[in-house]
Amino acid sequence: MEKLVTKVLGSGGTALEPIDIAVIVLYLVVIVGLGCWVGLSQRRGTEGRSYFLAGGTLTWPVIGLALFSTNISTIHLVGFAEEGYKNGLAHGNFEWMAPFTLIALALFFAPFYIRSRVTTLPDFLEMRYSRGCRDWLAVLSIVSAIAVHIGFTLYTGGVVLKGLFGVPIVTSIVVAAVLTGIYTIVGGLLAVVLTESLQTIVLLIGSIIITLVAYSQVDGWDGLAASVDPVKLTMLRPASDPANLPWYSVFLGYPVIGLWYWCADQTIVQRVLGAKDENHARVGPLFAGFIKILPVFIFVLPGTLLLALVNQQKLPPLEDTKDAYAYMIRHLLPPGLTGVMAAALLAALMSTVSGALNSIATLFSYDLYKRWKPDTPDRKLVVIGRIATFVAMILAILWSPLVGRFETMYQGVNTVISHLAPPVTVVFLFGVFWRGASSVGAMTTLVSGSVLGFLVFLLGFYKDVTGYHVPFMMSAFYLFLACSAIMIVASLAYPHRHTSDSERLVWRSPLEALQGKAWPGLGNYKFLALLLFVTMVTLYAVFR
Template sequence: MDWLSFTVFLVFFAFTAFLAWRKTRRHKIKTVSSLFLANRSLNFIMIGGALLFSNINTATIIGENELVYTNNMSVMAWGLTSVLAMLVVSELFMPIYLKTGITTTPDYLEARYDKSTKTIVTVIFLVSYVVNLLPSVLYTGAVAFNGLFKLSDVWHLDYWASLWIIIWLMGLAGCLYAVLGGIRAIAISDTLLGIGIFIGGIALPYFGFRYLGHGDWHQGLEKVLTAKTGHLNSIGGKNDAVPFSTLFTGMLLMNLYYWGTEQYIVQQVLASKDLATCQKGIAVACFGKILSILMLNVPGLIAVHLLSGLDNTASVFPALIRLTSPPYLIGYLAAIVFGASLTTFNAGINSASTLFTLNIYKPWREKKGPSFTERDLLRVAKRFELLACFCAVMIAPFIFFAKDGFYNYIQRVNGFFSLPIFTIILIGFLTKRVPPIAAKAGLLFFTFSYAILETVWPLKIHFLHLLAILFIITCVIMLIIGRIKPLTVPYRQELANLVPIHPWKHRYVFSIILILLMLGIFFLFSPLGLAKA
């Protein structure tokens, strides 16, 4: 272990934690609103930072660089098309959520359909977080941390045993952070780390190009742009990890789900002080997603020219850092990677607790009759965070055995939970008479069909296309049920907004700029740009 690197890591991480504590110590957590929504008081910088760094975690850093290394730049479509999805969500979804005054996305489903639909979706969210989201960010954080400091060699343990130890340490740190600080501390840390990741996003490619060019970063950059140019292509073919055609089918739907209905993402936005602040924060996050290519994809391009024959391709990012970076940068990037894991983990823990406490425990206690206090809810919320953390750290090490690349594993598993929820929410937005039974039938059909076609009878079709096909079929089924057995009284949205809902007047100008930047980057990394044969 390089002790200088480790010292830099400790100093930077402690500094970030200290600043978060300084900014939150005057805001005591006395209610569930302060724990889950920071009393709806966050500004647009905090919203943008929380959105971005809740999304950019070690799963994306490790997974996307791995796919660039093994395939090409087509994987960057996940991040770039998020820009379009976020703009749609900003304009169409968030006004509805803020007008109705919801705390969780299943709250909308209760208003639109019924309580049982809300409960079912809450359970799906909780399973998704405990089985997929929380374990995946812990696993990738452990992979990166072990790769940077070679802890398995320091401890004289095998790789898998080392992952167990690191995952437990990360889980403990993250859970304490979420329990003690709430969503305000998470948002502040996200903002600080968001700034840090862009500094690292510039520094790491610079040192990578410099190492590749034997001290001259210009030569290193020229080598990346002129040799093995197939890796520069973002327009994926049918055999690539992300075929370009999927951008217009399942990927678009997955991104709309993620930014518009995923609880741990939406909860960051619901904490904003008004709609205009929410929309500004989303625009900040969009700019961040465009710049994040420097950290998520460019290191994988450099690694193509420097690393070969890796036994575990998921280790390409930490391996590149150790090879090309000076000790102080290794420690700095280790703090960024560690923080990336914890911020998403913390947000997931916080949102899982929100869902359980408000959507399951609170209604159950209300049925029992005896009164309960905010203090009782806070105690239950924090206990559930501890339980979810324990489950996550027990599952995370077994992701080591996932096949076909870690990032593909995450997206495939997400399909079980994401699009069924998005489908019934979208139909709820667009119709007034589709009944609750249609929502339940849609959830059952979509989930069961996807499970069968992905495991028992796999089709020779990309899973994103499969998701799009099932989405269309499910929508048709719900509309047919709505025609046969419509609601007697059409759904009418009831306003219960708790914050001002005046939109941001400059949102269209910034939307056009962001879309042009997105299209320009696709053009740059294409056969018409840098990826010329």
């Protein structure tokens, strides 16, 4: 058995010590065992709302950690290390802009989701607009979960595991998908968020270790600053910068994809839908916003530290920048810590995939299957959800190897999101803040915006032929403007007839969102939102 494990895990040029293998095996046993124990020991595991939304028992620390953990995947670990090595801190904007949209989730969107007691976001769209909007978003959400959240994550994880241990990419994809699918299918959302909380701790510890080791070897901040181009330690860049992320695209484009991702994507928002009450639903995202400060320093900065070590001739140059993360593990960490970092990679991969699989189960069961059979009991819905999870896992395994055709993983996933998000962002944003947003306007925006986004994506994908060279973040902004125009024109042409349900799902004014009952003292969501906002503005002022 030991020879078999060593052959599988140690054939890629990086021999594993017994302690490394022990750490990895122990991690897998704990995570899968915990998820299955939760699902099998809780009687509510057979009740629909409890299986999919953890029975409305989630508190703010668990919500915050789960939001952070589901968002952080192998794409971040691998992609940010590569971007940090090539372009410095620029792509850290994806992390530091997130707290602003998490503030929007906490203040404006979460109250509606909790008060309406919806199970899914398509359910929210039906209450605000129409059944057609619900169905369209349900299908779109399932497709995006398989293609974006699962597909890219599995492939990127496969690339890293192959680089570290010589495991074939396809084998890595299948093993990770099966193990994650087991505890997701058995345990439901409660199992997902509990294992996510543990995985977040493992991920942070592993990332902090590699950052501290690299920081020490580069001789601190002074050594780093002296060894790389000064612009690499800044966040906001001019249009001519090779990072292809000009400052104006950050402020114009990110809110479009950020509002979709943090406020209107089922995979992410499902943690908020399972909140114990409205205050927990508000404070949880704000807690996640504070944690989002860390990735720039523990995911992006290590890549720049590696560049400094190469420039200082303490390490040989990389042959392929995609291997930056695995390269640091091989060259900077002693035996034992390699196993910790491998466990951290598995934590990131399994967390993202498990969250997406559970969301797919919820969407398929409640938004598609139950429409055709409305009398389906909760117990059967859980079974249907588990079947949907299994099918989605198979489709993701088949799709994952194909995403390797993109130039880089991180830019690839964000390119897809930038063309997928605009119509959904417009429909949710206008639906919450404009009473005149109509069902016809929403449906027209979703359909035409999705088609338009796909066409623009093709223009960029085949840019050598089409000559279309607009940065993907600006494409998101332009699509947002087009979808907004469609929404306004269609809504004015076909006014909305509000029901008692839809009437209460529109803020009369933005200030109304701040009138909800809050916890006293430091737990007040208004105070925390202001503190988070000021903190992020200060960080941008320092690292601009």
